[in-house]
Amino acid sequence: MKELPVDKGTRVTLHFALKFDSGEVIDGNFDKDAATLEIGDESLPENFEAYLMGMKAGDKASYEVPPENGFGQRNPNNLQTFKRHEFSADMVLEAGVMISFADARQHELPGVISRVEGDEVEVDFNHPLSGRTLIFDVEIVDVEPAGQTH
Known part of the structure; x- marks a missing residue:
C-alpha cells in the first residue's frame, strides 16, 4: 500500500x-x-x-x-489609517506591533502597525507572508x- x-x-x-x-x-x-x-x-x-x-x-x-x-500579493487597499484617539490610551503604538481587530462579522482580523506619524496610525492587514x-x-x-x- x-x-x-x-x-x-x-x-x-x-x-x-x-x-x-x-x-x-x-x-x-x-x-x-x-x-x-x-x-x-x-x-x-x-x-x-x-x-x-x-x-x-x-x-x-x-x-x-x-x-x-x-x-497572495500585497494589496495596497489592505493598508488602513486610523487616528491615535481610536486606540486605548495605554496601547503601545509603534511599527511592528500586531493588533487584533474584529471585522464586521466579528471574526478576528490581525493587523500590523506599519507607520505611526503624528496623530495617524497606519495598520497593514495584508498577510505577513504576502x-x-x-x-x-x-x-x-x-x-x-x-x-x-x-
Whole structure:
C-alpha cells in the first residue's frame, strides 16, 4: 500500500518546512514528529496541498512558491489609517506591533502597525507572508486512504 499517491481522500503523514528564499525557516517540523493531515481538511492551504498531489511515501521535494500560489500579493487597499484617539490610551503604538481587530462579522482580523506619524496610525492587514516567494520543503512519510483507523 506504500504506492498510494497523495490525492483527495488520502491521509498524509509528512515533514515540512516553509522558508524564505534566504533560507530562514518560518515554520516546519523536520526536527519534531511528522504531522498527519487529511487532504482537503484545510490544515494546509489548498495551494500548498496542490504541490503534494501525486507524491508517494518516501518522496522528498523542494518547491519554490510564488506569492500567487502562497499568501497572495500585497494589496495596497489592505493598508488602513486610523487616528491615535481610536486606540486605548495605554496601547503601545509603534511599527511592528500586531493588533487584533474584529471585522464586521466579528471574526478576528490581525493587523500590523506599519507607520505611526503624528496623530495617524497606519495598520497593514495584508498577510505577513504576502508578496513573498517561499520555499516549501516536504518529505512524505506515509499516505493512507482517509478514514482508515490504525
